[in-house]
Amino acid sequence: MKNVDLVIIGGGSAGLAAALQAKQEGIENLIILEKEPYLGGILQQCIHNGFGLVQFKEQLSGPEYAQRYIDLIEQEQIPYRLNTTVYEITQDKKIYYTNADEGCVCLQAKAIIMATGCIERSAGAIMLEGARVSGIMSAGLAQKYMNIEGYMVGKKVFILGSGDIGLIMARRCTLEGAKVLGVAEIMPYSNGLNRNIVQCLNDFDIPLYLSHTVKKVVGKDRVEKVMIAQVDQKMDYIEGTEKEFECDTLILSVGLIPYNPLLEKLNITLNPKTKGVNVNQDYETDFDGIFSCGNALHVHDLVDYVSQEARLAAKGAVKYLKDQSHHQENLHETKAGTGINYVLPQKFARCNEDKIDFKFRVTRPFKKCNIVIKTDESVVKIIKKLYLLPSEMEIVSLDMKTLQEPFKNLEFEIKEEC
Amino acid sequence: MKYDVIIIGAGVIGSCIARGLSKYNMKVAVLEKNNDVGNETSNANSAIIHSGYDPECGTLKAKLNVEGNAMFDALCKELDVRFQRIGSITLALDDKDIETLKMLQKRAQQNKVQTTLLNREELLKIEPHLSQHVKAGLLAETAGIIDPFNFCVHLMENAIDNGVDLFLNTQVTSIVKREDGFLINHQFQADMVINCAGLYGDEINEMINPKTFEIIPRKGEYLVLDHFDNAFVKHTLFLVPSDKGKGVLISPTTSHNFLIGPSAEICSKDDKDTDKITINEIKRTASLMVENIPFHQVIRTFAGIRPTPKNHDFIIEESQTKNFINVVGIESPGLASSPAIAKKVIEEIILKKKNYTLKENYDPYVKPYIHIHELSFEERKKWIEKNKDYGEIVCKCEKISKGEILDCLQRSCPPHSIKALKKRLRVGFGKCQGGMCQSIAMHLLANYYKKNLNEISYDSLNSYILCDELKGANKQ
DSSP states (O other): OEEEEEEEEOOSHHHHHHHHHHHHTTOOSEEEEOSSSSSSGGGGGOOSEEESTTTTSSOEEHHHHHHHHHHHHHHTTOOEESSOEEEEEOTTOEEEEEETTTEEEEEEEEEEEEOOOEEEOOTTTTTOOBOOOBTEEEHHHHHHIIIIIOBOOOSEEEEEOOOHHHHHHHHHHHHTTOEEEEEEESSSSOSSOHHHIIIIIGGGTOOEEETEEEEEEEESSBEEEEEEEEBOTTSOBOTTOOEEEEOSEEEEOOOEEEOOHHHHHTTOOBOTTTSSBOOOTTOBOSSTTEEEOGGGTSOOSOHHHHHHHHHHHHHHHHHHHHHOOOOOSSOEEEEEOTTEEEEESSEEOOTTOSEEEEEEEESSOEEEEEEEEEETTEEEEEEEEEEEOTTSOEEEEEEGGGOOSSOSEEEEEEEEOO | OEEEEEEEOOSHHHHHHHHHHTTBSSOEEEEOSSSSSSOSGGGSSOOEEOOSOSSOTTSHHHHHHHHHHHHHHHHHHHHTOOEEOOOEEEEEOSHHHHHHHHHHHHHHHHTTOOOEEEEHHHHHHHOTTBOTTOOEEEEETTOEEEOHHHHHHHHHHHHHHTTOEEESSOOOOOEEEETTEEEETTTEEEEEEEEOOGGGHHHHHTTTSOOOOOEEEEEEEEEEEOOOSSOSOOSEEEEOOBTTBOSOEEEEOTTSOEEEEOOOEEOOTTOOOBOHHHHHHHHHHHHHHBSSOOGGGEEEEEEEEEEEETTSSOEEEEOSSTTEEEEEOOOTTHHHHHHHHHHHIIIIIIHHHSOOOBOTTOOOOOOOOOOGGGSOHHHHHHHHHHOGGGGSEEETTTTEEHHHHHHHHTSSSOOOSHHHHHHHHOTTOSTTTTTTTHHHHHHHHHHHTTOOGGGOBSSSTTOBSOOSBOTTOOOO
């Protein structure tokens, strides 16, 4: 058994940034374990641009963004293993992994960063109604078939869900000659970035049906038709609003779920809102010495923020490795108040910190509103906003000196202007 | 092509009979209209080996269920199929239900099935998550759960290894009776025909006989929960059929998932649609049995169609046309009865016709399959040292290796589609439902069959997954 200071599970955008940060802060004995045959994760199939605007101040494609990090990983000679699947993490932080070349390996880690990304919600998980035929495909898989394998997935396509990958695939399918008949979104607002609605739907005259969902898939061997219907506030179908589209493909972009089977086996509770684990300001989980970041922690809209968050998790892990002091006791809790879906980190300590970045998402779109931040009952900060959207993660940096002890909870809420 | 016996339909009944006949010196063929064996009723059911207390005494169902149940331990050992006698409990919610349980227990005695009536306290000791509504339960310890997909596949694999011919994608469209036997599809000749066509058993029968029975398709919808460490039920739980709900069950599966369902509704033979209203009703009924069912762990819903005969008992008999044998109307408990049904058909009908001798080289064993994820660290290490492909994990959710897939492709009843592979090895059966691994599975199938990726189908030959290659795509 080999001893390793820091094991990073996942070599996508989060894992790569975490590894670099740790190495730059002097951690020499580290390793990245990646399940795919390449580093870079899902970025490698995202051939559209728009990556790197925050981080590099330029427009990069997914593979270009990934390559910048991969080059640095190679330069820093950070070891990694590809085609490698982690079977188990034990209570004493042993990591059992398998690949074809090394067979079965056990590592004893001092600290672990979970950068395992997310998976797409499946047709089964949303209990899609109608026939179970070929031609129903998640947007990410469709993207992989087109951009990595080089095959068209369908000729007449309908898309359920207005998540970003679905929107990107609407444009991609259109550019490759398919007819994209429409996008149905069950919510009364889009779940994708505004720029994607404009550039991927509006520019190609693809209709977006808000408050609509697929009521039935029809087909014998392959999708032949989808029927959509409008839904009311309780998400029940409104009779008489059905529309039918003859198509051969239904692409699903109905949400991403942090992928944490290894942590679930360690009995770390998942947060019902984020579907990831709870962390403190160092991105340490409830499990001593295990850190989580990127889409495995909560689903991000921009990769730039994934990289930033991973660097913070790496800083946390380095601090843990260097002095073993951490903030697992006497922590304050953040609370998602009215209009807020979740706040991250879920716990934090005030000591020794100048500033902490708090991340949150709103439950629905807001116009002309205030973000109100309170310690228990006293208001700490009010931030005016012209608009807030659930599809866009907000970051608020709070100076810890402004928080007056004693207090238990730090609450975030949205107040609309009358 | 001339055969002694042709079996129409490669569901669990056809496969069981084919394997049973493969012991004898005779030429046997199985004609299956689908692109895989066990692809209709055998593919979408409760995966339960019922104890046999439920069918009314004196029926074929009662006799063959009890007989069949007892055969599964030995059979599944020979076939290398997962089977566990976890026991079933039928739950009562009120005094009226308790009366029903008492009636069922009497029926169990008549059928010679051992059952135990348990009160609420006794039940909670073995099933702590039962709902507050549950008053009593009838435990049948001989009930079991099985991997229904591989039961059928391994039956057929063993039959083929012992000389049976399987023809997939071969729908029977015509049967002609001639002096020297039967001619099917102007192509296959046989002395004897066994109709195991399930849902289509009546249509096949009517190709050669007047209408004597009718098969009514009945749909059952189900929910599948992911596997998670905290097993919230340990037995197969049934609800006493009553006005509160029809016989919905909650059961662990041999792959550590949980199955909840079925509904029961008359439908058309190819209607495998699921719908929200039915699924919600199943959830409501299941919640009468168990508290806080983790419905957020649902990974799939599906529907299966059962061939319900109008008289509600199995039909196992030689038809008006001599040497044409109907084995139809095999609805629940068909899976549990299947080995006994095959035994009955072979011993009481086929062997009575002609005394076929036993093959000398008959081998009842399926060569054991390797399940890398079930091995210990050390054992896994040894296997990967022997074959590197066992170290390359294709399905990340279920931890299925490339080596296992390549092994499976070389078997004699191999998968030809993504669904067939999923049925055999659980590739794409997990949380991501193939989102992460389907493209790798496609590559392995395409390489093995020397096809392009867009020639690999999801299930039937027409269920293509990919269309044309993109222009300028860089192919390796």
